[in-house]
Amino acid sequence: MRPAPPPFPWLRAFEATARHLSMTRAAAELNISASAVSQQVASLEAYLGRPLFRRANRRLMLTANGALIAPKLSNALNLLHEAIDDSLPARRQQTLNVKVTTSFGSQWLMNRLDGFRSRHPGLTVQVSATAEPIESDRSTAEIEIRYGTGDWPDVEASLLIEECIFPVCHPDLLRRKPGLKSPKDLARHDLIDVPGYPQGWSDWLQAAKISFNWMKHRIAVDQSVMAIQLALEGRGVALGRSPLIQREMADGRLVVPFSPRLKTGAGYWVVHRRRNAEARKVLAFKTWLLAQTSVAAPKITKAKSKSSHS
Template identity: 80%
Template structure:
């Protein structure tokens, strides 16, 4: 059976850009057209499909279930289309893309997923460099950076990848020890693994749990989150988990979260690049892939706001 002809390419491109940004204005700026043109193209695509792709409430866009299903597949299809065109051109040297990331996020989040990008873009060599310092405070020649913070950096384009929630995590065997770890008040019997330097940490979580912070002196301090995770995995104490960094360990049961309280730090990880670099196809391809990966639900991890700890 012959498939119907696909809708016009400008309609698809307008939808993909708007779905990625959740903003017709930003999509229009990327595509170098007016926001009105983007709106008309999306309306035409919705009419063609016979269903809405976005909901609009309080001047905010959100994808419908059908739109959310279509957006990442279309983004990958457009990237493959660009690659097919490149492959038909005269042979070129393999392109490379320089990416800079914090050590913990790179090892715990990015590197676990990078093979997926390599499969989609075999002609693009990704060179990743990691640093334990805040990336914005270092001299960087990277074309893309993944920074931690609230996104308020001047002179760069920043798009949030993941939010951050903090909550205690430990090895399952600690739950079987005596004294028991049944409530947040029991934490004073255990070593708390701490990573000083974050804007919010153990003292904030304990206050949210309505527990005294006077016994914070009983702690193990390390200078990187990856070290705190390793100590928790070894059963050396209770670490303050940061949601983007412990997805694997929670999913496979090597770490558990004994309490339900998850504190929103209002910070997160952002993909950052120079504004003009958005015109480079390789930068846009990697950014789109990162956003698509970040929008994939994390296994074994549920965000929660303002929940009370177990009593």
């Protein structure tokens, strides 16, 4: 016979803290005090007989046990909300307005939305890249996926994906002369650039300890989706941004010729107004989004050098 599950408030406090990696933010979402969240998480840890969080450099992080439990618990709570919504006919037909950047929407979000729709058939997701930021009084968006560092004072923000940058190219560029055996070979190729990001080619070349006038080789476009398309056509080497090129790397259409991977300090965040934290549809979409990144991203495999090809 299975033992009785721990009290629901303990589970809810842990799940919210795991999503935010902050007891203060979890407390704001649950409308209780941070000390209450801390006590409930401690009670759950005592019940399980193992720690679920640890602190590193003043940051709260999940332990291996916490990371194992968190996504499963998020899914379970999401299913509970679905069951309640399904029992209330008035809530079956709803619309959720989502703001997202064009590149992230086309490269990451849209090919995953069917999974959300299948779990929430009564919720229509309306996606826009042109909506006003959700802080604006004119905004119709209820939740937003935003690029940046998360330091926005008037909203609730949870990190979805941390960004890394590294070169990517079509596999044919490895075989065609002049080839790409080491970072210094970039000086003989066109470099596809998207201005406007805080970190770009200059930062990556510095991290790789390579110095040349890369601007002479620059092809500038104004959106990441355009840079990815040029790279897919073999027109040059693009600076890959980890959340935006998962599909192309997973199916081998783009490869990573060499290291390093450079963390930019930025990423994509799930953002909503603080007063929307308890809205069922906002919470359902946010929980689903965060659960997507609990699955391991495609492994980034360094491309083989020319000598390894037959």
